[in-house]
Amino acid sequence: xxxxxxxxxxxxxxxxxxxTTVRPHGTxxxxxxxxxxxxxxxPLLACARGENSPEAGVEYTEVSPAQPVETxxxxxxxxxxxxxCPHCHAFEPALNAWIxxxxxxxxxxxxxxxxxxxTLPHVRIYYxxxxxxxxxxxNGSVYEGIHVQHRQLSKPDEIADFFAAKGIDRQQWxxxxxxxxxxxxxxxxxxxxxxxxxxxxxxxxxxxxxxxSPSMAGTLEGSLKVMDFLIERARRERGKK
Numbered sequence: 001x002x003x004x005x006x007x008x009x010x011x012x013x014x015x016x017x018x019x020t021t022v023r024p025h026g027t028x029x030x031x032x033x034x035x036x037x038x039x040x041x042x043p044l045l046a047c048a049r050g051e052n053s054p055e056a057g058v059e060y061t062e063v064s065p066a067q068p069v070e071t072x073x074x075x076x077x078x079x080x081x082x083x084x085c086p087h088c089h090a091f092e093p094a095l096n097a098w099i100x101x102x103x104x105x106x107x108x109x110x111x112x113x114x115x116x117x118x119t120l121p122h123v124r125i126y127y128x129x130x131x132x133x134x135x136x137x138x139n140g141s142v143y144e145g146i147h148v149q150h151r152q153l154s155k156p157d158e159i160a161d162f163f164a165a166k167g168i169d170r171q172q173w174x175x176x177x178x179x180x181x182x183x184x185x186x187x188x189x190x191x192x193x194x195x196x197x198x199x200x201x202x203x204x205x206x207x208x209x210x211x212x213s214p215s216m217a218g219t220l221e222g223s224l225k226v227m228d229f230l231i232e233r234a235r236r237e238r239g240k241k
Contacts, residue, residue: 001215002085003200004115054226060212067195067208071107075234077227078109078205080198083122083153088202089143091220095202098224106231113193113201120186121154127185128177138166207234 054060069076079095081088099108112123125142129135145151145162153159156177164170176182196205203213204223210230217223 001087001200001202001213002082054212054217054229059217059222059226060210060230061216063196063205063209063211067192067205069208070109074105074107075231075238076109076205076207077102077106077231078111080111080113080193080196080201080203080205082113082115082119082201083125083142084119084146085201086147087214089147091202091214092140092143094220094224098227105235111189111192113198114190118154121156121159123186123189124177124182125153125159127182127189128173128179130185131176131179131181132168132172134168138163138168141166206230207238209234209237 056062081091102108110126112126114120114123122142126135126139129138129142142153145153151158151162153162156174159177160170160173163173196203196211198211200213200215203211204227205211206227207230210233212223212226212230214220214223217226
């Protein structure tokens with residue numbers, strides 16, 4: 001997990017190889033080696049407790065106060081992420097596969113996080129792609145540009161050149177990147193993650209009520225199993241209303 005204190009400038013993050021472990025932040029658990037332990041960590045946790053349900057305060061926490069959702073009658077699942085976070089990059093394949101399996105009563109949202117104003121350009125990248133309806137095409141390309149190609153993607157001209165090379169008109173990109181709409185969404189993203197009291201990435205939320213993360217669950221895959229549990233809990237609680 002990349003924590004508020006660990007979040008680096010894009011140049012630092014891009015030049016560092018993605019580690020397999022992270023330091024614990026607060027009460028959150030250390031992210032274990034994913035490849036070796038992902039298949040077995042969840043059963044071990046369950047056996048240790050004698051149950052199959054995630055433990056509140058360990059694998060997930062409750063959001064206080066609960067936050068409004070943007071999905072209406074559908075359950076909201078949300079990721080808080082940072083493009084320069086190596087753990088977010090490592091999480092992408094498993095997360096994207098999980099998103100494809102979500103039931104029709106669940107909507108997935110993403111909120112980019114910038115703990116430092118120097119990383120706000122990455123938030124603007126996300127909302128510019130959204131405005132241009134190119135998120136599905138290039139969201140993964142941003143991670144690749146930073147973590148594989150070691151690009152900073154921190155200055156407007158550099159960012160425009162990056163996407164122009166991928167076929168987006170350079171002026172169209174700059175107009176969108178500097179638009180009022182993108183500025184509004186960027187400001188709103190900051191309000192959302194602060195309301196959730198997010199202190200590290202990646203972090204996952206369900207229906208404005210629950211938070212989990214790979215560092216809390218122990219593994220990347222484990223956090224998605226916690227999400228399945230929390231989605232079912234949110235479904236039951238909505239049914240009681």
